[in-house]
Amino acid sequence: MGRIPCCEKDNVKRGQWTPEEDNKLSSYIAQNGTRNWRLIPKNAGLQRCGKSCRLRWTNYLRPDLKHGQFSDSEEQTIVKLHSVFGNRWSLIAAQLPGRTDNDVKNHWNTKLKKKLSGMGIDPVTHKPFSHLMAEIATTLAPPQAAHLAEAALGCFKDEVLHLLTKKPINFQAQHSTEVLGNDFTNYINYRPEEKEGTVEKIKLGSLKAICEETKTIPSNKPWDSTAAASASFAMQYSVLPTMPPFNYCPASFCNKGDDASPWSQSVCTGSTCTAMDQQSQLHEKLEENGDDSETTKEMRNLSNIFNSDSVLWDLPADDLINSMV
DNA sequence: AAGTCGGACAACCGCGTCAGA
DNA sequence: CTCTGACGCGGTTGTCCGACT
Structure with a gap:
């Protein structure tokens, strides 16, 4: 059937x-x-x-279509909107006159995704990989952390692995594969003899990268406050081997001036690193309203929000939601 | 010069949604 | 209210072409 x-x-x-x-x-x-x-x-x-x-x-x-290269401002718009809407290509394309959802999707998949991950930013969450690692490390015990890391970073495991392994980590060293338990030091020293998959390397590499660099490896209760403090340090200073100490946020794409390259590092303004939170709230709000076609149409018509000089990302989440729903 | 690889883009597929009967 | 057909969307695949070996 x-x-x-x-x-x-x-x-x-x-x-x-x-x-x-x-x-x-x-x-x-x-x-x-x-x-x-x-x-x-x-x-x-x-x-x-x-x-x-x-x-x-x-x-x-279609005669109104724009062919050819995407401009810098178009790329900035795509990145900004993607951090809110995710893979809602038609919504994103609606803010780019002359571009189709297929155009935007292809450009994202072939260029922008790589550009972001090359900067150490996860194109899915729009957060630095170091933030993700630290968040995983602060909240979960090793087995769960490893699984979450796999899930969160699976799409970009190659990029992450590359970042992690620029600082050589010996995955081949000898170690038994007995049950590791909750002892963090076991995880630090654990060497997979048989599991040579990339994901396995990432699981270990992420944990090692965070904790080795903080030099505050807890001895026996890894996931207590000490460990949390280590991870916090890792997050604050972006200690992953190739990570410069910066915080990424979409507001950087709106900056003006000499240092306003969309791909430059920027200092987070606090409220601007909440794109994902805004996205979640927006989705909740839309669900409350049934996300019906009228709402969607209305959202499509709100191009002024994105075309204005106001920095969308500096708006409080409520303002963002209220203006769109 | 021929073969291989990878990037970019075009096109297809399957599913969800919506409007009209 | 239910059913059905058409459309739209997002993911995936296919194809072309230039760079590289």
């Missing part, structure tokens, strides 16, 4: 569009508009699925 296909796949052409097909579709839409995509290919004389026609039109042929 599958879903009914949107068209007879045997009779439709797939793959790259030819200039001739583009012309047919463009001229048909110019005369008749885009009502009923299912009928468009038939009426336009195209052996294409209606869905394929819609995609071709919205992502490529």
Whole structure:
């Protein structure tokens, strides 16, 4: 029992569009508009699925589309909005005239994600990796911390591993693999003989990086206040090997002046590192309101929020939510 | 010159949502 | 209220092309 296909796949052409097909579709839409995509290919004389026609039109042929490189300000906007909306590409694209969700998605996946992780910022949470590590370390005992680190950083394990292992950590050294228990020193010294996977290295590397650098390795009760203090230190000074001591926040993308490069390090203004909190609250607020189409439409129309010179990220969370819902 | 690799972009797929019957 | 078809969205895959070996 599958879903009914949107068209007879045997009779439709797939793959790259030819200039001739583009012309047919463009001229048909110019005369008749885009009502009923299912009928468009038939009426336009195209052996294409209606869905394929819609995609071709919205992502490529539409006359108002902007082709070519993304500007710095467009990239800044994407990063800012992504920290609030996550992968809601259509919402993000709605704030970028002439750009489609597909454009934004592709640009994010091929460029911006790498740019951020190259800066030591987790593109998912928009927090520095060191913050994530420290948060994990302060709240969880080793087994859970390792699992959470795996979950939180799984997408970027290669980047994280690279960052962590710039300071050589000997993962190959000999050590038994007996039950480690809750003894933190065991985790520090633990060497996986058999588990050579990247994730395993990250689990250990993250713990080691935080705690070795703080030089305050607790002896037997690793997750007491001493450990918390260590992790706090780690967070405050970004002690991960290649991390400069900086706090990232989206407000840096709004700065003006010589040092206002969107990719420069910046000092957090306090309220500005709460993008994720704002996001959570926004989502809650939307859920309260049912996130219905009217709300969504209204949000789409609020481009002035993002286009104004006001720094969105310095707004208190409530103001942000109230202005959008 | 040929082969390989990786980045960038286009296109497809499947699911969720919505509007109309 | 329920059902159904159309549309929109986000994730994934495919293809092209230039750089590198």
